[in-house]
Amino acid sequence: MAQTPQAASVPDRAAAAPARVAVIGAGAIGGYVAALARWAGLDVTLCVRSPLRDLAVESGGEVRAAAVRIVTDPARVTPVDWVLLTTKAQDTASAEGWLRRLCGPETVVAVLQNGIDQEERVVPLVPRGTAVLPTVVYISAERIAPGRVRHHVASELHVPEGPLADRFAALLAGTGLRVHPVPDFTTAVWRKLFTNLAANPLTALLQQRIGVFADPEMAALSRDLLREAAAVARAEGADIGEADIARTLELYAHAPPDGGSSMLYDRLAGRPLEHEYLTGAVVRAAERHGIETPLNRMLLVLLRAVDRDLRAGRQE
Numbered sequence: 296m297a298q299t300p301q302a303a304s305v306p307d308r309a310a311a312a313p314a315r316v317a318v319i320g321a322g323a324i325g326g327y328v329a330a331l332a333r334w335a336g337l338d339v340t341l342c343v344r345s346p347l348r349d350l351a352v353e354s355g356g357e358v359r360a361a362a363v364r365i366v367t368d369p370a371r372v373t374p375v376d377w378v379l380l381t382t383k384a385q386d387t388a389s390a391e392g393w394l395r396r397l398c399g400p401e402t403v404v405a406v407l408q409n410g411i412d413q414e415e416r417v418v419p420l421v422p423r424g425t426a427v428l429p430t431v432v433y434i435s436a437e438r439i440a441p442g443r444v445r446h447h448v449a450s451e452l453h454v455p456e457g458p459l460a461d462r463f464a465a466l467l468a469g470t471g472l473r474v475h476p477v478p479d480f481t482t483a484v485w486r487k488l489f490t491n492l493a494a495n496p497l498t499a500l501l502q503q504r505i506g507v508f509a510d511p512e513m514a515a516l517s518r519d520l521l522r523e524a525a526a527v528a529r530a531e532g533a534d535i536g537e538a539d540i541a542r543t544l545e546l547y548a549h550a551p552p553d554g555g556s557s558m559l560y561d562r563l564a565g566r567p568l569e570h571e572y573l574t575g576a577v578v579r580a581a582e583r584h585g586i587e588t589p590l591n592r593m594l595l596v597l598l599r600a601v602d603r604d605l606r607a608g609r610q611e
């Protein structure tokens with residue numbers, strides 16, 4: 296059947312339509328990623344728990360607003376092409392209402408969270424068959440006020456290689472976020488966890504910024520914590536060794552000293568901590584393999600005590 300010029304133009308318009316992206320969580324990572332995606336011309340909806348007026352990101356001393364659509368009620372959203380889940384790991388289940396409304400047959404859910412088991416956490420919360428892409432986040436960013444994010448350094452996402460990784464890279468091309476497909480995702484996820492295992496607990500417990508790792512004794516303590524965890528990582532199938540420990544210590548030494556960690560920011564703001572998904576994940580895996588992790592176990596006990604206090608404070 297011959298197409299009218301009008302009908303023929305419909306597919307062209309559809310092809311030109313920007314991808315629809317929903318970002319769940321308007322914190323440091325969600326706010327930063329949503330802003331970059333919007334500035335690159337994507338159709339971005341920010342799905343928030345706490346009401347928000349607007350979004351702006353500070354980077355290199357400059358502040359720029361991002362005109363994203365902000366929604367507080369899952370009933371007001373419909374399926375999108377991509378969902379970027381950026382809540383803390385402990386809040387994943389609370390995002391189920393958003394996930395159920397945002398996922399259609401073509402939707403891909405990228406889980407931008409620290410820790411391990413990103414995919415396993417989300418699969419039970421989305422319609423059966425929904426594609427889920429676990430995503431390792433190399434970004435250092437801080438929520439400095441509601442809807443205000445300070446970007447400290449780095450803009451990289453590591454994902455398991457394959458067709459979903461290629462689609463994700465194509466989606467984010469032009470945003471400034473670099474997507475790296477990796478062949479061995481187990482190693483990638485543990486390598487990233489390594490960057491968190493000393494920095495997050497120690498900055499949060501001490502309430503000090505990354506500059507604290509310039510102290511040789513703090514660096515030595517970090518090395519011991521990471522050596523314990525390396526044995527666990529290897530037992531879990533990750534190809535982790537002394538070179539990864541050295542790389543992590545280098546990262547701490549060269550990070551902007553006024554940067555922090557997502558766990559430090561939570562402690563300073565009186566929010567619950569993500570410790571069960573970082574140090575807790577190592578301690579639980581160690582138990583499964585019969586490996587002793589006394590230093591990580593001690594940190595976990597201390598973090599649990601701080602977290603209890605923070606949760607009690609929020610209920611007062």
Ligand SMILES: NC(=O)C1=CN([C@@H]2O[C@H](COP(=O)(O)OP(=O)(O)OC[C@H]3O[C@@H](n4cnc5c(N)ncnc54)[C@H](OP(=O)(O)O)[C@@H]3O)[C@@H](O)[C@H]2O)C=CC1
Nearest residue numbers: 320321322323324344345382386389390408409435436557
């Ligand atoms: N910050 C960083 O530099 C880095 C963080 N990461 C990881 O990225 C993930 C996100 O961290 P980060 O951005 O720092 O965390 P934030 O605490 O800054 O942001 C999390 C956001 O999720 C929101 N949220 C929680 N539950 C829901 C829900 N049910 N519906 C909608 N929104 C919800 C929170 O809302 P509310 O405003 O109400 O608290 C908050 O805005 C974590 O796993 C973290 O470890 C990884 C690399 C670096």
Ligand SMILES: CC(C)(CO)C(=O)C(=O)O
Nearest residue numbers: 434435490494555556557
């Ligand atoms: C510390 C950092 C930026 C990675 O090194 C991080 O992942 C976090 O803040 O949770």
